[in-house]
Amino acid sequence: MKKLIITIFGSTGDLTSRKLLPALSKLFVEKQIPEETLIIALGRKEYDTDSYLKQMKHNSASDLDSDILKKLVKYLKLDITDLKQYKPLVDLIQEHKDSKTRELYYLAIGPELFPIVSTNINASSLVEMGNKNQSIIFEKPFGHDLKSAKEINEMLWSCFDEKQIYRIDHYLGKEMIQNIMMVRFANRIFEDIWHNRTIKNVKIIAKETDGVLGRAGYYDTSGALKDMVQSHLLQMLSLIAMDVPLSYFSEDVKNEKVQVLKHLSFDKDLMLCGQYDGYLEEDNIPNDSKTETFVFLKTFVNTPRFKGVPFYLMTGKKLDQKESVIIIEFEETNEQRKWDLPLSTNKLYIKIAPLDGVGLILNSKVPGLRDDVETVELEYCIACNAVGNMSEAYEKLLLDIHNHHKTLFTRWDEIEYAWHFIEQVDKDKKDPIKYKNFEALEEEILNMTGEKMK
Numbered sequence: 254m255k256k257l258i259i260t261i262f263g264s265t266g267d268l269t270s271r272k273l274l275p276a277l278s279k280l281f282v283e284k285q286i287p288e289e290t291l292i293i294a295l296g297r298k299e300y301d302t303d304s305y306l307k308q309m310k311h312n313s314a315s316d317l318d319s320d321i322l323k324k325l326v327k328y329l330k331l332d333i334t335d336l337k338q339y340k341p342l343v344d345l346i347q348e349h350k351d352s353k354t355r356e357l358y359y360l361a362i363g364p365e366l367f368p369i370v371s372t373n374i375n376a377s378s379l380v381e382m383g384n385k386n387q388s389i390i391f392e393k394p395f396g397h398d399l400k401s402a403k404e405i406n407e408m409l410w411s412c413f414d415e416k417q418i419y420r421i422d423h424y425l426g427k428e429m430i431q432n433i434m435m436v437r438f439a440n441r442i443f444e445d446i447w448h449n450r451t452i453k454n455v456k457i458i459a460k461e462t463d464g465v466l467g468r469a470g471y472y473d474t475s476g477a478l479k480d481m482v483q484s485h486l487l488q489m490l491s492l493i494a495m496d497v498p499l500s501y502f503s504e505d506v507k508n509e510k511v512q513v514l515k516h517l518s519f520d521k522d523l524m525l526c527g528q529y530d531g532y533l534e535e536d537n538i539p540n541d542s543k544t545e546t547f548v549f550l551k552t553f554v555n556t557p558r559f560k561g562v563p564f565y566l567m568t569g570k571k572l573d574q575k576e577s578v579i580i581i582e583f584e585e586t587n588e589q590r591k592w593d594l595p596l597s598t599n600k601l602y603i604k605i606a607p608l609d610g611v612g613l614i615l616n617s618k619v620p621g622l623r624d625d626v627e628t629v630e631l632e633y634c635i636a637c638n639a640v641g642n643m644s645e646a647y648e649k650l651l652l653d654i655h656n657h658h659k660t661l662f663t664r665w666d667e668i669e670y671a672w673h674f675i676e677q678v679d680k681d682k683k684d685p686i687k688y689k690n691f692e693a694l695e696e697e698i699l700n701m702t703g704e705k706m707k
């Protein structure tokens with residue numbers, strides 16, 4: 254295998270300690286990345302490599318394997334916004350690389366730093382436009398609105414070729430989200446009924462129990478709509494609602510996802526924003542903040558396949574449980590309507606967290622002599638059946654970048670249309686109501702829509 258050099262900008266942050274370093278050390282142990290891998294961790298803080306790794310182990314709250322990482326990581330103190338400080342980085346990379354080395358430049362920083370850091374990477378000639386061995390990786394959020402996202406993108410295109418750019422949405426690396434296309438298109442029973450004549454509604458839910466944790470500064474300028482819906486929820490929606498792609502190659506799949514994102518609308522009277530009790534007392538949150546930590550939206554995908562079907566989107570922090578799930582509810586049959594029996598509608602659960610899997614809700618006769626009916630679930634738990642450990646989203650994404658596979662990364666027009674939609678919603682957003690727990694929100698949604706979000 255070729256040599257690999259990964260340079261992390263923002264290496265002292267939460268993402269690097271909790272996600273990137275654990276994923277990279279696992280890929281290394283499993284020999285998925287080369288024996289000759291060098292991870293260059295850039296930061297402003299006064300560390301040497303040992304003290305940096307000690308701090309990362311402390312921050313990660315997981316069993317980060319320092320022995321493995323010591324072999325791979327080199328910490329370099331450098332202010333990434335200052336081009337004059339790039340020389341030691343350029344020299345270090347030159348020392349290690351040969352003509353075939355795979356080079357990844359990972360921007361684990363907020364979008365406000367993307368332009369300056371990209372400019373510096375370009376100006377210091379770390380990345381040469383069009384060089385296939387060099388890739389540059391951007392975290393979400395990609396901008397904070399449509400205008401800033403466009404500016405960032407135009408700037409990137411002036412420095413790099415699109416083939417070199419990877420825009421991350423880590424939900425796309427999750428096992429069950431990767432599995433959506435397989436479930437839909439490789440199963441006759443689903444693909445033939447995947448339209449508005451049989452699907453009654455779709456619910457896309459991402460609930461969290463944590464609050465803003467240490468990310469208050471960023472979160473308060475974003476809120477649930479921009480932090481979660483703009484990226485993760487709209488990505489899930491587009492995979493559920495898209496038409497059959499011409500092929501499963503990256504560009505064909507993205508073309509279909511974009512068609513969904515282009516045709517979104519929402520019901521402005523059926524939107525609910527909430528803010529958890531205690532949010533205003535969190536460190537670094539202004540005491541008059543109106544930022545929503547919960548959002549519920551009724552949206553529509555105005556394509557021939559899905560016209561008229563509500564897609565309910567819901568996400569929030571400090572809720573009753575950590576759960577990400579997509580629920581597809583089917584229409585009743587004529588017989589179901591006619592029979593005087595306590596029947597349930599069929600539902601397909603696409604379970605993303607805490608355990609990946611699929612569940613199908615059916616009506617069934619109670620076994621034995623009675624004629625009663627019961628609701629049963631056919632369940633397939635991927636995690637319970639996986640051989641070996643399930644890979645974390647970031648392992649899969651990093652490996653795909655290493656191997657030049659772009660399907661699980663977002664193309665610019667997906668981001669553009671997603672922002673376009675979010676901006677329309679944002680204009681109609683009302684002040685959030687306070688919530689102590691999920692029950693009150695659930696009740697409110699039931700009153701507004703007649704729907705239970707489960």
Ligand SMILES: NC(=O)C1=CN([C@@H]2O[C@H](COP(=O)(O)OP(=O)(O)OC[C@H]3O[C@@H](n4cnc5c(N)ncnc54)[C@H](OP(=O)(O)O)[C@@H]3O)[C@@H](O)[C@H]2O)C=CC1
Pocket residue numbers: 262263264265266267268269296297298331332333334360361362363364366392393394423468
């Ligand atoms: N954390 C997560 O779970 C997730 C994060 N993301 C995204 O990943 C990105 C990073 O997130 P996260 O790690 O949580 O953020 P943090 O705030 O924890 O870390 C940001 C990093 O940027 C560095 N930085 C900021 N300004 C400079 C500068 N001028 N020069 C050098 N370094 C600088 C900080 O260094 P210093 O310590 O010196 O300030 C720190 O290492 C964000 O875009 C976020 O939205 C996406 C999904 C999940």
Ligand SMILES: O=C1O[C@H](COP(=O)(O)O)[C@@H](O)[C@H](O)[C@H]1O
Pocket residue numbers: 393461480481577606
């Ligand atoms: O991107 C983000 O995602 C996390 C939730 O991710 P998950 O994999 O734990 O479901 C969210 O907490 C964070 O606010 C957001 O920026």
